[in-house]
Amino acid sequence: MEYEERFDKAIQVTGVGLFVNLGLTVFKLFAGIVGNSAAMVADSIHSLSDFLTDIVVIFGFQIAKKPVDESHNYGHGKIETLSASLVGIMLFVVAGQILLFGLRKTLLFAEGGNLEQPSLIALYAALLSVISKEFMYHYTIRQARNINSMALTANAWHHRSDAFSSLGTMTGLGAAIFLGGKWVVLDPLMAVLLSIIIFKVALKIFHNSINELIEASLDNETEGKIRQIIRKTEGVKAFSNLKTRRIGNNIAVDVCIKVDNALDIGEANRISIHVEHSLKKTFGPYTYVLVKAEPYVREPGGKPEDGEIPEHPVNPEKHETCLRKQPD
């Protein structure tokens, strides 16, 4: 899939979510007020924050879609990461709101207070919310996998956490409407439980995107695959100083390969290009690869060929390597 096409798809999928969230906000707010349900009003405020989040995400995609330019040599992929972290933050806020709301009502009940009984329209709104949100989860996660987008995956899980939270609201509302009496407390208790689930989702999204923003290395499995590709490339005797990171949907690899010191510069360059092509073949054409070729000098009692050698040479004075680049 082409670079721009991928973002157009992401914008389209998020746009569908935006309209669903807007529709749910309006209907749930109406049902909450008419149906005398504070829980449904809170649920509608949640949908409103989701609607606002969608605007942020679409804005993020619009910018991330811009190709590499003179002042952004690595593209704009990180903006997608930044919007994912904003979704994480907003989820934290919403989870906190639901938690406080649920705790307050539960405390009120525990102190012998009266919780008002909601009416059926609030229950219908909750049912509609559960069905449409679960549908949106499946729709969004399928598209997220198609275009391999972290921001879209985050949004899909958000849809599901919305479905769960509306399911909680629905259960509580059902008990409050049909059983009445002390069952009314199920509504706020369910809200407390659901807020914890949303906290967990928010933490995961936030953790992943912040790690990417601070240039964390790729996971062990991916790095292992990269090592294997470099090691297998013909002419590479050893390598060192492998550095990896993620830029939006793409990965970046820096590596220093060691080649036979009898080779001329053209041959050494061909091996470097071969490493680059092999990596791009596996990780996609938009992989950022920087390969430096150096003559292979076997350390006294050193490592066997075709292996990764330690990042710190035995004698840095003797080996002018890319690991020890002094400022000019």
Ligand SMILES: [Zn+2]
């Ligand atoms: Zn939500």
